[in-house]
Each structure stands twice: as structure tokens, then as C-alpha cells.
Amino acid sequence: MKNVLLTITSNVKVGKDIFLMRLEGDVSEVKNPGEFINIQIPGFYLRRPISVCDFDNEHIDILYKILGKGTEEISSLEVGKKLDCLIGLGNGFNITPNIKPLLVGGGIGIAPLVGLAKKFNEYGVRPTLIYGARSSDDLVLLDKLNELCDVYLCTDDGSTGFHGNVVDCIKNVAVSFDYYYACGPYRMLAAIAKNFPNGYVSLEARMGCGFGACMGCSIKTTEGPKRVCKEGPVFDGREVLF
Numbered sequence: 001m002k003n004v005l006l007t008i009t010s011n012v013k014v015g016k017d018i019f020l021m022r023l024e025g026d027v028s029e030v031k032n033p034g035e036f037i038n039i040q041i042p043g044f045y046l047r048r049p050i051s052v053c054d055f056d057n058e059h060i061d062i063l064y065k066i067l068g069k070g071t072e073e074i075s076s077l078e079v080g081k082k083l084d085c086l087i088g089l090g091n092g093f094n095i096t097p098n099i100k101p102l103l104v105g106g107g108i109g110i111a112p113l114v115g116l117a118k119k120f121n122e123y124g125v126r127p128t129l130i131y132g133a134r135s136s137d138d139l140v141l142l143d144k145l146n147e148l149c150d151v152y153l154c155t156d157d158g159s160t161g162f163h164g165n166v167v168d169c170i171k172n173v174a175v176s177f178d179y180y181y182a183c184g185p186y187r188m189l190a191a192i193a194k195n196f197p198n199g200y201v202s203l204e205a206r207m208g209c210g211f212g213a214c215m216g217c218s219i220k221t222t223e224g225p226k227r228v229c230k231e232g233p234v235f236d237g238r239e240v241l242f
């Protein structure tokens with residue numbers, strides 16, 4: 001973990017209430033897709049955790065949805081502003097080369113899968129992606145995702161792609177895969193873990209410290225309580241007691 005000041009170099013709306021922000025500075029502590037950063041928003045006591053969407057040696061991209069006052073404030077921040085961030089948080093995805101991965105994103109849960117897809121491509125593997133959302137307005141970064149993955153879209157209202165949820169879409173597409181890598185709403189992750197044997201889920205929890213000190217983000221697993229911020233946010237789908 002490292003505490004750094006990062007400069008906002010872009011902050012653009014990419015979907016309904018969804019923004020993509022680029023942060024530049026010393027991001028050397030970010031190692032794996034699936035990690036998250038914890039942002040100090042001016043005027044707010046608690047930091048807000050947001051996944052690393054994509055990164056390289058000079059920058060981090062975050063993709064975030066306005067949910068409440070904190071994320072609304074982040075959306076109003078202008079280019080040039082510096083943000084106090086804790087980076088290099090969480091375990092990130094366990095990437096096994098030479099496998100057939102299935103990426104499953106629900107809503108804003110698509111965020112960490114962008115960096116993960118990029119990493120698989122670096123290993124010479126083009127993943128399949130099932131990307132579900134409530135409606136077509138909530139599907140974002142489609143050009144980039146199509147570059148990196150074989151993409152299948154689904155929406156709850158049928159406005160784009162398969163009409164239904166991601167689990168039904170996976171069955172409909174009949175895609176063969178070795179491991180799934182899923183991020184999205186809790187109920188979606190529970191359904192995936194119940195339906196498919198091998199894979200990883202990236203969980204969210206309300207967080208206090210964000211680095212393992214307060215136990216505020218504990219979840220129940222087959223091996224006892226674990227902290228989403230420290231042992232997670234990525235867990236083996238079979239170990240989480242949903």
C-alpha cells in the first residue's frame with residue numbers, strides 16, 4: 001500500500017451516471033488487475049474505494065457510477081486537481097495463463113475486468129466476456145471491450161443483446177471455459193458461484209479503513225471470516241458463504 005497524490009488528467013461521462021477518470025503520478029504500487037484504490041474526497045471523512053479499471057506505469061483509470069454524495073463530488077472534480085489516494089490495495093485477480101477464461105461483468109462491475117482482459121491479451125489469450133446491465137444506457141466502454149474480448153451483451157429490459165441475466169446468457173451462449181472471473185452485484189455473484197464450479201468473484205463491502213485494520217468489511221467464508229479489503233476483494237467462488 002502507498003499513499004500518493006495523483007493528478008486528474010481527464011474525467012468524462014461515458015454512460016448514464018457513469019464516468020471514466022484518468023489519474024497520473026506515482027502508480028508503481030499498482031501490480032494486478034482487480035486491485036482497488038481508496039480516494040480521499042475533499043470534505044468527506046471516509047475514503048471511497050474504487051477498482052483499478054486499467055493501469056500502466058504512468059496512470060490509473062477508474063470507472064465509477066454516481067451512487068451518492070461522494071461519487072457525485074468525484075464526478076465534479078476538474079482536470080489538474082490532485083487527489084490523495086491509497087493505492088495497491090487488495091489482492092487482485094489470480095491470472096492463470098493457458099486457460100480458457102470467462103469474464104462476467106454486471107453493471108459497474110465491468111470496471112476491473114477491463115484491466116484483467118488486457119492482462120489476458122498480454123498472455124496471448126482472448127477471453128470471452130458476458131456483460132450484463134439493466135439497460136443499454138448502462139453498457140459502457142464497448143469499443144475497448146470488443147478490442148480485447150469476444151463480447152456477449154445482455155440486458156434486463158432486452159434493449160441490447162440477450163434479454164435476461166448473465167447466468168441465463170452464459171447458458172444460452174453455451175460458452176466453454178475453465179475459470180470464470182466475475183464482478184458485479186452480490187446476487188449476481190451468488191448465482192454464478194452456485195451455477196458454475198470453478199472461478200473467482202470480486203466482492204464489494206462497506207469499508208472503514210480499506211487496508212485491513214478495522215475488520216469492518218469482513219465476510220463469511222468456508223475458512224472463517226475474511227476481510228474484503230485485505231484477503232479480497234477477489235475470492236474463490238467456492239469459499240464465499242453467500
Ligand SMILES: Cc1cc2nc3c(=O)[nH]c(=O)nc-3n(C[C@H](O)[C@H](O)[C@H](O)COP(=O)(O)OP(=O)(O)OC[C@H]3O[C@@H](n4cnc5c(N)ncnc54)[C@H](O)[C@@H]3O)c2cc1C
Binds near residue numbers: 050
Ligand atoms: C473493493 C471495492 C471496489 C469498488 N469499485 C468500484 C468501481 O470500480 N466503480 C464504482 O462505481 N464503484 C465501486 N465501488 C463502490 C463504491 O465504493 C461506492 O459506490 C461508493 O463508495 C459510494 O460512495 P457515495 O458517497 O457516492 O455513496 P454513499 O452516500 O456512501 O452511499 C450511497 C448508497 O450506496 C450504498 N453503498 C455505498 N458503498 C457501497 C458499497 N461498497 N457496497 C454496497 N453499497 C454501497 C450505500 O449504502 C447507500 O445506499 C467499489 C467498492 C469496493 C468495496
Ligand code: FES
Binds near residue numbers: 214215228229
Ligand atoms: S475496511 Fe477496515 S479491515 Fe477492511
